[in-house]
Amino acid sequence: MRRYLAILSCALFFAILAYGVPDLPDLGDPDAPANKHVAQRYIEGSYTESGVPNIVTAVLANYRGYDTLGETAVIFTAGITVMLLIRRKWN
Amino acid sequence: MITDHLSVLIIAVGLLGAFFTPIIGLIRKEMCSLWASFIILLQFLISIFLLYQVIIAGNISYWLGGWEPPWGIEYAVDLLNAFVLVIVAGICFSVSIYGRKSLGFEVPDKELPLYTLYILLTTGMLGIVVTGDIFNLYVFLEIGSLAAYALIAMGGRHSLTASFNYMIMGTVSASFILLGIGYLYVMTGTLNMADISALLPSLYGRPVILVAIALLVVGLSIKTALFPLHTWLPDAYTHAPSAVSAVLSGTFTKVGIYALIRVMFTVISPSYVIETVPVMSILSWVAAIGILAGSLLAIAQYDIKRMLAYSSVSQIGYIFLGIGMANKLAMTGGILHILSHSLMKVGLFMVAGAIIYRTGIRNIYQLKGMGKKMPYTMAAFVIGALSMIGIPPTIGFASKFYLAWGALGAGEWVFVVVILLSSLLTAVYFWRIFENAFFGVHEDIKKDEAPISMLLPILAFAVITVLLGLLASLPIGIIEQWVTGVLP
Amino acid sequence: METVTSFGPGLAVLVSLIGAAMILIFGRYPNIRESISIIAGIIKFGIVASMIPAVMDGKIIELKLWEVLPNLPIMFRVDAFGLLFGLIASFLWIFTTFYSIGYMRTLKEHAQTRFFFCFAMALSSAIGIAFSANLFTLFIFYEILTVSTYPLVIHIETRDAMSAGRKYLLYLLTAGIFLLFSIIAVYHYTGTTDFAPGGILAGKGIPVNMLYLLFITFMIGSAKAAFMPLHSWLPSAMIAPTPVSALLHAVAVVKVGVFTATRIILYIFGIDLMKETGLALAMAYFVAFTIIVASLFALTHDNLKKRLAYSTISQLSYVILGVVMLTPAGITGGMLHILNHAFMKITLFFCAGAIIVASGKEKISEMNGIARQMPLTMIAFTLGAIGMAGTPPMAGFISKWYMLIGSVEIEQIPLLFVLLVSTLLNVAYFAPIIINAFFKEPDKELSYKEAPLFMLIPLILTGIISLVLGIWPDEPLAIVRIAVQSLTGGT
Amino acid sequence: MVLDIIFAKYNYIIYITLMTIGFYGMIGKRNLIKKLIGMSIFQYSIFLFYVSAADVSGGTAPILLKEPAVYVNPLPHVLILTAIVVAVSTLAVGLSLVIRIYKEFGTLDEDKIIELSR
Known part of the structure; x- marks a missing residue:
């Protein structure tokens, strides 16, 4: 019963996602919107603005630095959680 | 000026x-809860302050x-953000005071990681509420979720499995959201909410946008425990420490609803999700079923916290x-219900926690004489x-x-009937507690009230419930202003 | 009509709220607690009475507090009709307080603080309803009344009482939901919920079907008035202590239902609309049915309080019957009956309670010869009973007379017959009690005496007042006339 | 026509297939570890989606060269760096939960755990 339910919901899930596929931009399409708008600006301007040749680094640490701060907080959370859960002293 | 950086x-x-x-905890463990409250x-x-600024000076963009x-x-604060921020921060603060005793009792000697x-x-x-960047929202969602999994897991043996199931559901939800965000990004090339909403109208009708909406709606519905995606919630709320149940019921689900409103009504334009694609009316029908189902399931429960959890499922239906x-x-009613449900449900969970703290009783049929034993707490419960x-004036x-x-x-x-009928169902499951707690015991029971640090937040919530009930036009004014700006 | 602003109505509600709070605070000291009850009652009556001159001058007293929801303020407005009801409720509260003290102390009841607290809350809401200027305010107090009377109903906390309480709640909360729906609908269509003498629904382009639906939901919403299919909570609620039955289930709660229904019929729908849609006549026959059937039910009950409860159901419908005649005479009769029935019925309940306290008897068949031991009580009872039947010179006669005129005015002879037949039925169910009490030999030697003075004096006084109201009805009539004048333009 | 779509967008088909497999693992499997494996597949397939969407044909890694060149889109990489960390953290929390569950119940089979916690 449960297996069929799982298969059914997987099929539904697959169908919904597959519905969107033909509409997504082609693989490697240089004119895809994702590669234009903001990304273009990063490629063009990041060196003058942050002085790092690696654009990924520039974006990671500069333009979207707060995502990285959040990322750190996630690791911190996970670390504390793991300690809380499996450290002997706290059990 | 520091006020420019508030957001x-x-x-x-x-x-x-x-x-x-952790540093403070290593020096003195007891300081942790004070520090957290501070x-x-x-x-x-x-x-x-933010709410005040938004009301006085308009939207803030940082x-x-x-x-x-x-x-x-970008951090963008408008009336809705600020309103939800106040609710969330206020509840977290009150529960942190409450938790000092309650968590100390239910989860002893773990102050440091806990706080x-x-x-x-x-x-x-x-962070979810304040941010104006859709990917940043995901990051904060995960910070909150991970912390929530861990906190729920603190409730003992059964809470581990509850937390695990919540984690699986939560990850599905977060992944859906991440994928939805990805679709929006792939189609527009930007992650800023305002920018997306400016670029989206030319893309309406594309299947990808539909899939993105579906993913975001389902993902956020899991997070907010909309029936029938609520399955993680009853176990999690029942077995988590009471303070955690209180804070999660009052805030996390509400934040999810906030995110849904934000995505549906400001990132995607309301006219699209209402008229072109009937997302909203589907949601409302699901919600209507959820209201009734949640109430009926709540009637079937005898564990007070589980009953409150199912009642949450029903009340979240109201908001949806x-x-x-x-x-x-x-919409005004729905957003106002975010506030009212937070106030009521957090108060009720705190009362449940206080009862457990004093007596360890969770079965509502064993609450005999509780009205005499803990009069103030039970008055707040009423x-x-x-x-x-x-019941007015609340x-x-x-x-x-x-x-x-x-x-x-x-x-x-149909919805009118559902809304009104479920009031009656709600009365049914709460009245059992009234009958048991207040009536039928004649002998004198010694008063054994909850400690003051637990009682104060409980009473504060009760008082605010009534006060805001009498002055409901204040929050309604704020909400109406926002709603008028958003809905055509 | 001239409008004056005054804190009076707000204070009148507030006094008993403060009283309730103080009762809670001083719950451990019975004497202080009960003095507070009495003082609050007297002050409250004083405040309400102080508004008589202004209203008699044809003024309307208003007090607008803050807006709870946008455009929906808590607002009080004292007009003649509201004042009449306010006077009854607050005046009788004083008597009932004395009576309850006697009753509760003699029977050594438990949880007396809760009792007096809830009583004060219930009275606050009754007065709040009397003075409400709009449906919204009325609804708030209506729900508070439901909730605050619940602990009174189940006071003895037995299994029976609890299930009676559940029934009580089920009926009244459902009623509240219907009322809420109707209020929202009215607000949606008209943008206001204010009471206005001509009604507010007319001319708003509401579809006729919707009007019918609204009327039905409104009437279900005023189930506190115990119309016939929705009456069964009232006999069940008789499980409450007698002072509660006396004040709440003979006066405050049920009269609130009747008052609400009247307000809705006359001030929301309005006379013209009621006539146009034919709702008035339909309602008249509907309540006529209740009058007869409830009286028949009363005949079958041997328990005195139950019999009185069915009598109440029947008498409440008189009020509505008078009102839906929509003629000056009919409305006068209906409104006046709120007052008259209140005094007569409270007397009867006080007597029933006195009998319970003094002899422990609740069944009519056991009351043979009781008048020998409790003559004063039974005389008061007789006064109330013959008033109920509408015999001159008792108060009941006056209101019934007006209603008879009303039924002739609208040329509905069946209604006339209903009134007459129900008079006979009234006699039929009260006469055996009186005959048993006065003329039958007791089964065995009776040893009890009159009830304590705390109980005896109130019931004698209310008995006398219901006689006085029948002989000199001018003062209440004057108030009712002002109300009727504002509604119909005639007397 | 269909073939064109498949050839132009095969990356998406791969990712949704992987994702469905992961989804099945999460909801269809009873062993908690298998659930976690499914969860990882589920999350990483999303990362595949992001990264493949960042591709520009003929592009080079987004590290600036002296001479002008075509670069792939750097932004999804940044996002996915963050998301990977999130996924790893979730997995860590999940695994530590599993360890605790195993200590408490002595089994990792969901049905048995449900039975034991009655």
Whole structure:
């Protein structure tokens, strides 16, 4: 019963996602919107603005630095959680 | 001026506070809870300032790192954000005071990690609310979720499996959201909410956008425990420590609803999700079923916390119903119900926690004489429950009034009936507790009230429930202003 | 009509709220607690009475508090009709307080603080309803009344009482939901919920079907008035202590229902609309049915309080019957009956309670010869009973007379017959009690005496007042006339 | 026509297939570790989606060269760096939960755990 339910919901899930596929931009399409708008600006301007040749680094640490701060907080959370859960002293 | 940086400070304070908690905990364990309360109090004060600023001076946009959006991350605060921020921070603060005793009792000797996670939970939720960048929202969602999994797992043996199931569901939900965000990004090339909403209209009708909406709606519905995606919630709330149940019921689900409103009504334009694609009316029908199902399931429970959890499922249905009908009145009612349900349910969970703290009783049929044993606590319970039923003059009445009015105005008779009928069902499951707690015991029972640090937040919530019920036009004014700006 | 602003109505509600709070605070000291009850009652009556001159001058007293929801303020407005009801409720509260003290102390009841607290809350809401200026305010107090009377109903906390309480709640909360729906609908269509003498629904382009639906939901909403299919909570609620039955289930709660229904019929729908849609006549026959059937039910019950409860159901419908005649005489009769019935019925309940306290007897068949031991009580009872039947010179006669005129005015002879037949039925169910008490030999030697003075004096006084009201009805009539004048333009 | 779509967008088909497999693992499997494996597949397939969407044909890694060149889109990489960390953290929390559950119940089979916690 449960297996069929799982298969059914997987099929539904697959169908919904597959519905969107033909509409997504082609693989490697240089004119895809994702590669234009903001990304273009990063490629063009990041060196003058942050002085790092690696654009990924520039974006990671500069333009979207707060995502990285959040990322750190996630690791911190996970670390504390793991300690809380499996450290002997706290059990 | 420091006031210009408030919207980022509310997060920065939290993150810094969390990072410093272990250090403080290593010096003196007992300081942790005070520290957490202090940090969250700061956040609460900032959120009040933010609300004040937004009311006085209009929307706030803060560019993190000085990068103009959409290149950098933007924190955008409008009336809705500020309103939800105040609710979330206020509840987290009160529960942190309450938790000092309650968590100390239910989860002894783990102050250090506990309060670190508590601050992180608060900050994660505030981050979801304050951010104007859709990917940043995902990051904060995960901070909050991870902290929530850990906090729920603190409730003992059964809470581990509850937490695990919640984690699986939560990851599905977060992944859906991440994928939805990815679809929106792939189609528009930007992550800033305002920018996306400016670029989207030319893309309406494309299947990818539909899939993105479906993913986001389902993902956020899991997070908010909309029936029938609520399955993680009853176990999690039942087995988590009471303070954690309180804070999660009052805030996390509400933040999810906030995110849904934000995505559906400001990122994607309301006219699209209401008229072109009937997302909203589907949501409202699901919500209507959820209201009834949640109430009926709540009637079947005998564990007080599990009953409250199912009642949450039902009440979340109200909020979705209001948002789903998407007319001004119902939407106002729905958003007001975010406030009212938070106030009532947090109060009720805190009462449940206080009862467990004093007596260890969870079965509602064993509550005999509780009205004499803990009179103030139970009085607060009565007020919270009456507000749930929708008896005036409480805040619960105000939101139900608006919801029913909105449904009536839209000619949705079924929803009118559902809203009104479920008041009665709510009365059924709460009245069992009244009957057991207050009546039928004649001998003298020694008064054994909850400790003051638990009692104060409980009473504060009861008082606010009534006060805001009498002055409901204040929050309604704020909400209506926002709703009028958003809905055509 | 001239409008004056005054804090009076707000104070009148507030006094008993403060009283309730103080009762809670001083719950451990019975004497202080009960003095507070009495003082609050007297002050409250004083405040309400102080508004008589202004209203008699044809003025309307208003007090607008803050807006709870946008455009929906808590607002009080004292007009003649509201004042009449306010006077009854607050005046009788004083008597009932004395009576309850006697009753509760003699029977050594438990949880007396809760009792007096809830009583004060219930009275606050009754007065709040009397003075409400709009449906919204009325609804708030209506629900508070429901909730605050619940602990009174189940006071003895037995299994029976609990299930009676559940029934009580089920009926009244459902009623509240219907009322809420109707209020929202009215607000939706008209943008206001204010009471206005001509009604507010007319001319708003509401579809006729919707009007019918609204009327039905409104009437279900005023189930506190115990119309026939929705009456069964009232006999069940008789399980409450007698002072509660006396004040709440003979006066405050049920009269609130009747008062609400009247307000809705006359001030929301309005006379013209009621006539146009034919709702008035339909309602008249509907309540006529209740009058007869409830009286028949009363005949079958041997328990004195149950019999009185069915009598109440029947008498309440008189009020509505008078009102829906929509003629000056009919409305006068209906409104006046609120007052007259209140005094007569409270006397009867006080007597029933006195009998319970003094002899422990609740069944009519056991009351043979009781008048020998409790003559004063039974005389008061007789006064109330013959008033109920509408015999001159008792108060009941006056209101019934007006209603008879009303039924002739609208040329509905069946209604006339209903009134007459129900008079006979009234006699039929009260006469055996009186005959048993006065003329039958007791089964065995009776040893009890009159009830304590705390109980005896109130019941004698209310008995006398219901006689006085029948002989000199001018003062209440004057108030009712003002109300009727504002509604119909005639007397 | 269909083939064109498949050839032009095969990356998406791969990712949704992987994702469905992961989804099945999460909801269809009873062993908690298998659930976690499914969860990881589920999350990483999303990362595949992001990264493949960042591809520009003929592009080079987004590290600036002296001479002008075509670069792939750097932004999804940044996002996915963050998301990977999130996924790893979730997995860590999940695994530590599993360890605790195993200590408490002595089994990792969901049905048995449900039975034991009655």
